[in-house]
Amino acid sequence: MTEQTMKPATAAQKLGVYLPATPEAFQNNPITRSELNDLLESPPEWLAELRRSGPHPRSVVAGKLGVSNAGLARGGVTDALTTADITALLQTPPEWLVTERATQAKVREEKARIKAAPKK
Known part of the structure; x- marks a missing residue:
């Protein structure tokens, strides 16, 4: 076999x-x-x-930046990034990253709210 x-x-x-x-x-x-x-x-x-x-794949980059894969695309990130690239973005975040991190935080809050809501 x-x-x-x-x-x-x-x-x-x-x-x-x-x-x-x-x-x-x-x-x-x-x-x-x-x-x-x-x-x-x-x-x-x-x-x-x-x-x-790295270079890291999109899913890893998104996770390290705290955004979604779609958020990376909206931010114009199409290439794989190295750990140094990711660190530089986190140290001086561009406007798109600040916006996408806030969006992702809202998504997480909403998921937690739905999970905590009483089941009917």
Whole structure:
């Protein structure tokens, strides 16, 4: 019985890394479940470095900035950002980031309100 494999893009997403920044061997070969588990349990240096300094995929960038993926798009962020880029944005946030963070905070408040509301 052959082991289940996944596309490199799926494996990169599960690892939380930006696929174009991964080694060529990772990008060009299917990844087995056991290989993915090995990468998660004991990440090689390239994976640890990508997670530490980036470039990061959109979902990770959005999370670190405290905005949604749509908020990134509205802010004009289309490229992957490094940890240094994200830190610079957080230190001197542009107007779009301030607005999107406020919007995201309102969304979280509304979700909490709905969850706390008595069920009928």
